[in-house]
Amino acid sequence: MIKTKLIILGSGPAGYTASIYASRANLYPILITGLEKGGQLTQTENIENWPGDYNNIKGTDLMNRMHIHAKKFNTNIIYDHIYKVDLKNYPFKLIGDYNEYFTDVLIIATGSSAKYLGIKSENKFKGKGLSTCASCDGYFYRNKIVAVIGGGNKAIEETLYLSNIVKKIHLIHRNNIFKAEKIILNQLKNKIFSGKVILHTNYLLKDIIGDDKKIKSINIVNNNNIDNIKKINLSGIFVSIGSIPNTSLFKKQLKLNDNGYINIKKNNIYNTQTSIPGVFASGDVVDNNYCQAITAAGSGCMSAIDAIRYINNMKRK
Numbered sequence: 001m002i003k004t005k006l007i008i009l010g011s012g013p014a015g016y017t018a019s020i021y022a023s024r025a026n027l028y029p030i031l032i033t034g035l036e037k038g039g040q041l042t043q044t045e046n047i048e049n050w051p052g053d054y055n056n057i058k059g060t061d062l063m064n065r066m067h068i069h070a071k072k073f074n075t076n077i078i079y080d081h082i083y084k085v086d087l088k089n090y091p092f093k094l095i096g097d098y099n100e101y102f103t104d105v106l107i108i109a110t111g112s113s114a115k116y117l118g119i120k121s122e123n124k125f126k127g128k129g130l131s132t133c134a135s136c137d138g139y140f141y142r143n144k145i146v147a148v149i150g151g152g153n154k155a156i157e158e159t160l161y162l163s164n165i166v167k168k169i170h171l172i173h174r175n176n177i178f179k180a181e182k183i184i185l186n187q188l189k190n191k192i193f194s195g196k197v198i199l200h201t202n203y204l205l206k207d208i209i210g211d212d213k214k215i216k217s218i219n220i221v222n223n224n225n226i227d228n229i230k231k232i233n234l235s236g237i238f239v240s241i242g243s244i245p246n247t248s249l250f251k252k253q254l255k256l257n258d259n260g261y262i263n264i265k266k267n268n269i270y271n272t273q274t275s276i277p278g279v280f281a282s283g284d285v286v287d288n289n290y291c292q293a294i295t296a297a298g299s300g301c302m303s304a305i306d307a308i309r310y311i312n313n314m315k316r317k
Contacts, residue, residue: 003102004030006307007094009082010109012039013293014283016066017300018107018307023073025308030076030103032096037079038063039111040284041293043127044136050293062293087253087276105278105311107303108262110246111296112284116239117149121208129215129236130208132243134158135292137236143167144235147218149205155240156180156188159197162238169197170232172220176201200230208237245285254279262286270310272303280306 008018011033022029036042044059053062070077080096087106094101114132116122122130131137134148138161146166148159151173157180159171171188178185191197200220206229207219215237222228245261247254255263255275262281265273272280282303283296 001100001102002030003091004028004076005103005311006030006105006107007032007092007101007103008107008109009094010034010039010111010283010285011037011067011077012041012063012109012111012283013066013297014111014285014300014303015039015107015109016063016070017297018109018282018304019070019075019077020066020073021301021304022107022307023070023075025304027308027311028074028076030078030101031070032082032094032101033077033079034110035081038067040114044131044133046140047136047293048139049135082249085249085253087250087279090278092279104314105307106280107300107307108250108274108279108281108285109283109296109300109303110249110285112243112245112261112288112291114239114243115241117205117241119205119207122239125208125210125215125237128213129210130239131236132239133291134161134238134240138162138165138238141166141236145170145233146236146238147172147205147232147234148238148240149173150240150242151175151178151180152240152242153180153184154242156184158238158240160184160187160191163191163196168195170200170234171197172200172203172205174202174204174223203230205237243284243288243291245288247285254281259288261288270306272299272306273310278310280310 006027006029008031019031041059046056080098082094082096084095086093091102145168147170202223203220206221210216217233220230280303282299
């Protein structure tokens with residue numbers, strides 16, 4: 001059993017940033033990594049938009065640097081997976097695979113996981129031509145042919161973003177009705193009219209074909225006629241069918257929105273506080289809009305500052 005003043009759940013940009021700020025305030029936080037140390041960013045081969053790093057940096061390298069930075073200020077980093085929490089009693093209780101933890105204050109930075117299609121060939125090409133983030137990886141496909149899978153806001157926004165970078169985009173959607181907002185659908189029409197985007201409605205991705213290094217082509221199948229299969233030669237695929245916040249642990253504990261993200265109560269004192277005082281949340285676990293490493297890190301900074309203020313106010317009382 002471990003008792004402490006502050007625990008940070010999650011080892012992505014939000015969690016590590018929160019730990020750095022909390023450690024520098026002499027709160028001696030514990031950071032519990034979770035199963036995926038470093039978070040989603042470890043699946044990104046190259047990062048070009050991290051401020052200050054004008055040369056490419058691998059996602060794993062950036063997260064290792066954050067880990068070292070947190071250790072520099074004596075953050076107690078523990079590799080454990082929390083599978084049960086009790087936030088209704090005080091102090092808060094967290095049960096992991098290796099230990100039980102009790103804490104006065106908790107920062108949740110468990111992030112989100114990108115949705116994938118679930119076909120067999122996906123895992124083989126993750127990081128080798130298959131991506132879930134156009135703003136992260138689009139630049140590597142300059143003047144090449146790519147595909148975007150999806151029909152919501154994210155898919156259309158990523159298609160429009162890529163249209164300024166790549167040679168041609170095959171937009172593949174399982175329906176013939178798009179859920180995206182009309183304003184961006186109108187922009188999409190212009191791209192289709194110009195020939196920049198080729199639309200494939202009522203199609204599903206069936207197979208990804210390539211070698212150990214890269215994607216070479218895909219097969220897509222028509223929803224209404226399984227014998228209608230198209231082969232498309234391309235260099236990259238962007239799966240844009242949304243993300244899943246890692247909040248299943250908190251469903252019966254905290255207030256979540258309809259999409260499963262943690263609701264935070266923005267006010268003049270604690271802008272990252274959840275529905276329970278003393279529990280804060282940051283990063284992709286509260287954000288399904290920006291979903292960038294830099295915004296997650298900024299959010300982690302905010303939650304740490306809120307936690308510091310909260311603890312100082314507890315001392316005064």
